[in-house]
Amino acid sequence: xxxxxxxxxxxxxxVGSPLSLECTVEGTSNPNLYWYRQAAGRxxxxxxxxxxIGQISSEVPQNxxxxxxxxxxxxxxxxxxxxxxxxxxxxxxSTHAAGNTIYFGxxxxxxxx
Amino acid sequence: xxxxxQHPSTLSVxxxxxxxxxxxxxxxxxxxxxxxxxxxxxxxxxxxxIRSNVGEKKDQRIAVTLNKTAKHFxxxxxxxxxEDSAVYFCAAGLVRGSQGNLIFGKGxxxxxxx
Numbered sequence: 001x002x003x004x005x006x007x008x009x010x011x012x013x014x015v016g017s018p019l020s021l022e023c024t025v026e027g028t029s030n031p032n033l034y035w036y037r038q039a040a041g042r043x044x045x046x047x048x049x050x051x052x053i054g055q056i057s058s059e060v061p062q063n064x065x066x067x068x069x070x071x072x073x074x075x076x077x078x079x080x081x082x083x084x085x086x087x088x089x090x091x092x093x094s095t096h097a098a099g100n101t102i103y104f105g106x107x108x109x110x111x112x113x
Numbered sequence: 114x115x116x117x118x119q120h121p122s123t124l125s126v127x128x129x130x131x132x133x134x135x136x137x138x139x140x141x142x143x144x145x146x147x148x149x150x151x152x153x154x155x156x157x158x159x160x161x162x163i164r165s166n167v168g169e170k171k172d173q174r175i176a177v178t179l180n181k182t183a184k185h186f187x188x189x190x191x192x193x194x195x196e197d198s199a200v201y202f203c204a205a206g207l208v209r210g211s212q213g214n215l216i217f218g219k220g221x222x223x224x225x226x227x
Contacts (some may be wrong), residue, residue: 031157044157044202089158100208101147102215104156
């Protein structure tokens with residue numbers, strides 16, 4: 001069966017510091033991968049999605065970036081965090097074989113102080 | 114692009130009562146409508162989904178209905194239990210071939226009082 005791992009689970013970072021959140025998917029190949037952000041009390045905002053290695057689409061302009069160095073690895077990064085980057089970040093995957101249903105990881109809480 | 118509206122934003126029911134959450138969408142090309150349940154501090158979990166060739170789908174106490182003409186779909190939870198308390202998200206999108214993307218509603222916080 002497929003599993004998704006996301007880390008770290010919680011992170012407290014000072015303004016201006018870098019960020020790296022990592023996500024890996026197991027049990028499937030060539031998945032679509034996604035990064036979503038969920039601000040407190042709000043819905044899910046798609047930040048990036050990827051249909052293959054090195055193929056990244058950005059949905060919202062911001063100071064975040066994403067990379068996909070391997071088929072089942074998706075990384076969310078920032079060179080300099082802003083206070084407004086605080087939130088709950090969710091990695092997700094989907095495949096055509098799984099009906100294109102999106103499955104989420106457990107999320108990473110980021111607090112920028 | 115697609116836009117999804119979800120109502121109500123909060124819902125409080127007594128244990129054993131039914132709960133209904135409604136969503137509307139704007140893009141008539143959307144063909145996939147999942148519902149997710151999110152417990153505090155966790156990622157959303159898929160609970161039921163429906164595709165545009167089906168009008169209703171049931172899974173035990175949970176059912177989803179879809180009206181493509183009116184572009185709305187609803188989640189029905191019967192005989193609610195305290196463990197149903199969570200935030201529920203609807204989503205809509207066009208799933209085609211190997212690609213698909215979803216637009217999510219803003220969520221409904223459901224509280225089931227014992």
